[in-house]
Every structure is written in structure tokens, then in C-alpha cells.
Amino acid sequence: MEYTLLTDGREGRIDLDGDLRAPLTAPVLGWVRRPYGWCRDDSCVPAAAVREAETDRGIDVMAFAALTGKIAVADREERVLALADAAPLPATGQAPDFTLDGRSLSDFRGRKVALVFWASWCGCRYDLPAWEERHQALEPYGLTVVSVACDRDPEQARPWQRDLTHPALIDAEGIVAERYGIVNVPTVVWVDEEGRIARPQDTQTATDLFRSMNGIDSEASWTALRRWVVDGDRGLTDAQIGEYLRVPTPEEQRARAHARLAVWLARRGRTEAAGRHLSEAAVLAPHDVAIRRGLMPLTGVDPFGDAYFALREELETRGIPVYRPLAAS
Incomplete structure (x- = not known):
């Protein structure tokens, strides 16, 4: 039976039997069987590690996905299989790169970046003009605000992006939100000039429009951002980043x-x-x-x-x- 395969914003096809096993003779999730294991590009999963997932009838795709760092969920009635990364966010270190609307996070290497996650289904949509003001005020000092709309329907986000000069992107497939462990908006992540996370997921606002609901002081985030960008304040220590970074659970x-x-x-x-x-x-x-x-x-x-x-x-x-x-x- 042919299943639709959903992974990393892409759609493909995979043949599976009733027990969600795939043929051993065809590529599985991009991996190809060799005498010494399953390989993709320069990476290989040793044959011994895969042995329990293999039978004469094929390879258990759910178990194989786990061996390759993925979590698989299937809908047998609809014949769809979806994958998510088992561990998308490192405990410390480099911010995960991504490309949306032709722009990549790595394009801004050498500058500080404030990743602002928002959505049209959140009152934080009214904060976008204020984030634009922060971008214009701090852009000469080496900051780029990059707003990322967590809207699954891009048309819902686009009206709110009008007249913005900063990079305003749309994460329609939820890939970037997944990589950064975003569980609600507004959430802001700071990335330094070397592409490292300088401040992990933080509920920040740029106005006090909904302060009675969220209890967040917009002036505090503005002050901290200016210190980081203009005054060169290092901000959080590596130990604090490791403590506050929310790494998604399985x-x-x-x-x-x-x-x-x-x-x-x-x-x-x-x-x-x-x-x-x-x-x-x-x-x-x-x-x-x-x-x-x-x-x-x-x-x-x-x-x-x-x-x-x-x-x-x-x-x-x-x-x-x-x-x-x-x-x-």
C-alpha cells in the first residue's frame, strides 16, 4: 500500500504493508540498505543495530525511524506517515539554521538576531509595528529583527506583515517552531553574531497592550535588548542558557x-x-x-x-x- 510521507515540510511516498513494514530492496526514509547497514550520504546505521527491525517481510518503519533520530506517527486509515525530529534542539551551542521564503538564518551571520515568533491567531500580531521600530532603532548597531509567523495558512499572516522592512517570514509547516521548541507565541530567541543562542525561548512583548493578561513588561525586554546590542552586554552565561533552554521532550x-x-x-x-x-x-x-x-x-x-x-x-x-x-x- 502506498502511504504519503510527511517530513521537514516535504511530501513523498512510501510503500508499506499492513504492519507498516517497507521492502528491504527500496530506499526507506531516504536510507538505502547495504551489506554493512543502512546508509544515507556519509551516514550509516550498522546492520547489527537494525537487525531487530528487519524480517523477511521487510523493515519496521516505525522502529527504523527511531534508529535514525526520528519519531514516526501513522494514520492507517488515511495512509499517511509523519516524521518529527527526536531531538531538534541542541542543549547548548549553535542555533538551528533554517530557510523560509528564500531567507536563511545563516544569512545574518556577523549580526545579532532577534527571532520573534508570533501569529495572526495571537494578540501579539499588534506588536509587529513596535518590533519594526526596534529593528530600525537598533539595525545600525548590528541587530536584525527576524519575525516568524507561526501561521499554517500564510494568507492569514500576510496582511500583518505589510510595511515591515525587517525580514518577515512565515513558518507554514511549523518546521522552525519545531526546531526551536516554540510552544506559544509571542516567543523571542536571541542569536549572536556567531550563530549561537544568546537567549533561549522567552515570552517577550514589544507593547503593553495585553499586559493585564500576560503580565509581561515590554519595557524590560526593550532595555535588555538595548544592553545586549548597544552596550555589548553579554547577557546570559553559558550555564544560564543551558538552564533556561527548553529542549523538547520525546x-x-x-x-x-x-x-x-x-x-x-x-x-x-x-x-x-x-x-x-x-x-x-x-x-x-x-x-x-x-x-x-x-x-x-x-x-x-x-x-x-x-x-x-x-x-x-x-x-x-x-x-x-x-x-x-x-x-x-
């Missing part, structure tokens, strides 16, 4: 694989099937508002309506924070 990544399936199904009008995977994602990562609220528009639910406030009440009742500002200044 459950979160499995939730993101379910979300990838849900998005694909919802775009094709298979709302009921999409809802099943959204429910699975909510169980695995109840705190991931970027999935639970962010995918509401795809299933015809108002992200500013009763469903959102019910979600907030659920999280507050369970003691799960909606916003996650860093404890460090």
Missing part, C-alpha cells in the same frame, strides 16, 4: 508529528481525521498552545473565541503556564 516531538498529520488532513478537508490527531497531540503536550490554538483556524474553530478561553482555563486549572518568560533579566 512526547512533545510525538505531538508535533501528530500535528503534522493534522495539518495535512485538515488542508484536504478531512476534519474528523485531523481532529483525532489534534486530540492525541493535546494528550502528549497539553502545554503546547502553538499546536492546540494555532491549528484551530484549520479546523474551523475561532482562535479568539470560547475554545481559546476554555483552553486557558484548562491550563490554569492544571497549573500549566500559558506564557513562559525567563526568570533571568
